[in-house]
């Protein structure tokens with residue numbers, strides 16, 4: 001009797017594991033994976049767009065620290081694009097961008113700030129830092145969500161690559177905060193009309 005029960009239990013757990021395997025197979029071609037790939041195309045477009053925007057932001061910046069931060073982040077961004085290409089390759093997908101409305105808007109806002117502030121002022125640097133941090137926060141939200149989604153889909157190597165980029169975006173955000181707090185904000189406070 002006891003044995004029979006145990007056998008019954010084993011059969012049930014075997015069934016459960018077959019079901020789990022089937023579910024995992026479904027997940028791999030699921031709507032969720034489709035969404036994952038669409039989101040990757042969005043951030044791929046966004047990173048490529050930033051490669052165009054960052055040199056303009058560097059040119060508009062006055063403080064040497066901020067100029068260097070933008071120059072460094074341009075290099076980092078180029079590496080992130082290579083990393084995304086690797087991700088597409090791992091997924092057997094074409095590395096293809098899909099217009100990101102948010103990044104388009106954020107860089108447009110940055111251009112507006114440059115136009116509205118006076119060149120050579122710390123006030124413009126403060127505005128550039130705010131604009132850049134909005135960009136980094138969009139990227140942090142995206143990479144954080146996509147790394148997690150990668151893990152949910154069982155794509156652990158992909159998730160690991162996305163985590164590396166996530167950390168780089170966080171570091172950049174912190175660096176921008178430091179530049180604002182240590183230099184630029186105080187200088188800007190002294191600037192009058």
Ligand code: FE
Pocket residue numbers: 047077080139169
């Ligand atoms: Fe980036």
Ligand code: FE
Pocket residue numbers: 042043046099100101102103
């Ligand atoms: Fe987007």
Ligand code: FE
Pocket residue numbers: 073077135136139169172
């Ligand atoms: Fe970034």
